Amino acid sequence: MSEDSTRNGVSRRQYLAATGAVGAAGLAGCSGGGDGGDGGTTAGSSGDGEIGGTVTVFSGPQFVDAGFPEVLHEAGVPDSITIEMTRPPQDTGSKQQQLRTAINAEESDPDLVLTDNGWTLPFIVRGDLVNLEEEMDDEFISRVREEGVQSMINTGTHPETGDLYSVPVFPDFPTITYRKDLLRNAGYGESDFNTWRGDPPTWGEFSQIVSEAMDGADVDYGHLWQGNNYAGLACCTFNEYLTSMGGAFFGGQDNLFGPIGDRPVTLDTEESIDGIEAAVDTIHGTGSAPMDIEGVSPQEVAGWSEPDTKSLFEDGSAVTQRNWTYSIGGALTAFEETDMELGVMPLPQGPNGSWHAQGGWIMSMNPYTDNMASAKEVIKAWWEDSVLEYQFDTANFMPPKPELYSYVEQSDTYGPYFEALQYSAENLIPRPTTSVWPNQRSIVATEVNAALRQEKSPQEAASAMQEQISAVEEQSG
Incomplete structure (x- = not known):
């Protein structure tokens, strides 16, 4: 087997290119005791x-x-x-708000923070994070730029100056984890599992598979996903339904990052409404989506986020789950010494294909830290291969360096699912991260969640999003 091929016959180079070359606002050290700085200080810091x-x-x-x-x-x-190490709130929106509060109060703690790639840019543009390009040595900055996943580096870079403010910690994207044992009982086998890794079923076919597996199975739920009224619904789960059905926030990927006020808002198109209908049908089976999607998700998903579905799937309560890559390792650990068998596939396909939200976390520095020199030492060490490999082994977080994906492929945990991971990584959809996205995502999450709870029809939710997001665009353009 050549160095650039995998045990499944998949090109590692293709996978690394996919994870390292996604769009501009997508995901996304040295030892010793020297300070490593070559510039001035950041306002509010002590140097x-x-x-x-x-x-x-x-x-x-x-x-x-x-x-x-x-x-x-x-x-x-x-x-x-x-x-x-501190333990912040679980969901990403609460983490963002807690950091916002700390910076507004000019608090010196925390010194370093893992920020979501989806909301870091507004902090950077406002000057609410340390410009690492000015504070850290050129050699380290060059290493990060050369070795890191490019889309994550772009996420941590000032869009106007090009200066680096954040260092990638781990990229992420979702997959479907499923109970092979339950699907075997429903008549599916290895040929199906192998096919789905590189050619996932449609949303309609997927819902039928889950429904068949539920029949006679000792499980409480079919398909679990995250539909709570929070940032993750707007950026991720709805974005996946929306894109797979052919819809878009702003007419297509070319407009995701602007220009604000000079791009079409397209949330009330037929295809975008189809995206809401598909999500609603997955729960309620109302038959409004253009493909026949059975209701295989509990109504409770409209109030759940990642930790909720992760724990339920791991204890054997569901047939399938949509969650991030780290959940694969969690499920394998939970399934040990049980009769449950794990399978992994990409997200189901709509008329526009199978799409996966682009996620990940990056390391940023508080501009009011009173211990910058020591914080920089931690950042530099965190970029060492040994730390990133330990991070993967213990937390199941993908390394932010493409060169380390051979380490992932060779692992007993993730290696068997490499083909499904590659497919997902090649079909990523970024969120429209701009300075106005925090306001817009609240609108999207609120309206889509109302549709999931059947408090509004998909058409009503789409019209409300169209009107409110158009107003934000006009006011900010």
Whole structure:
């Protein structure tokens, strides 16, 4: 087998190109004790200062109690620095608001924060994060630009100056995890599973498969996904339904990132309404979508986000789940020593194909940190291969360096699903991340969620989005 082929016959180079060359606002160290800085200070910060003290990292539950401080010290962070991982809110919108509140109050903690690729750019444009290009040495910045997933680097780059403000931590995209054992009982087999990895079923076919697997199975739910009124519905799950059905926020991908006020708003087109109808039919089976989609999702998904569906799927309560790549490792661990068998496929196809929301998290620095020198040491160490591999092994987060995807392919956990991961990575849809997106995504989430709860018809929700988002465009253009 050649170095550039996989055990499934899939080109690794194709996969790496897909994850590293997605659109401009998509996903997206050295050892020793020197300060590594070559520039001035950021307003509100105390400058480089002495190496030492405590660096707080606004990270997440996967990083708490997982040994990350020790691994970062082994990768070069001086022993004089204490690293404290904090546990922020679970959902991305709450994390954004908590960071917004801390910066508005000019709080020095946290020193470092993992920011969602979907809402980092507005912080950058407002000057609410440290310009790493000015504060860190040129060699490190060059390494990040050369080695990192390009779409994530673009996410952490100022759109006008081109300066780097954030360093990629992990890219992400969703897949469908499913119970092979239940599908076998429904008459499906390895030939089906193999086909779906590179040619997923349509939404209609998928709903029929889930429905058949539910019959006679000891499960409470069919297909789980995230339909709560929160940022993830607008940027991700609805975006996937919308794009697969041929709809678009602003007429197509070319307009996702502007120009604000000078692009068409297309949320009330027939195809965009189809996207809402498909999501509604997945829950209610009303038959309004252009393809026959059975109601295989519980009404509760309109109130659920990622942690909710992840835990339910892992305890065996559902046939399938839409979630991010880290959920694959979680399911495998949960299924150990049980009769449950895991399968992975890309998201189902609509008339416009199978599309997956482009996600991921990047490392940014609080402009009011009072320990910049030590925070920079943590950033540099986090970019070392050893830390990123440990991150993958312990938290199931994909490495932000394309060269490390061979490490993913060779893993016992993710290697068997490499073909499905490649397909998903090749079919990514970014969110329309601009300075007005935070307001627009609230509108989208509220209206789509109302349709999911059948408080509004898909047509009514689409009209409301069209009117409100057009107003935002006009006021901000």
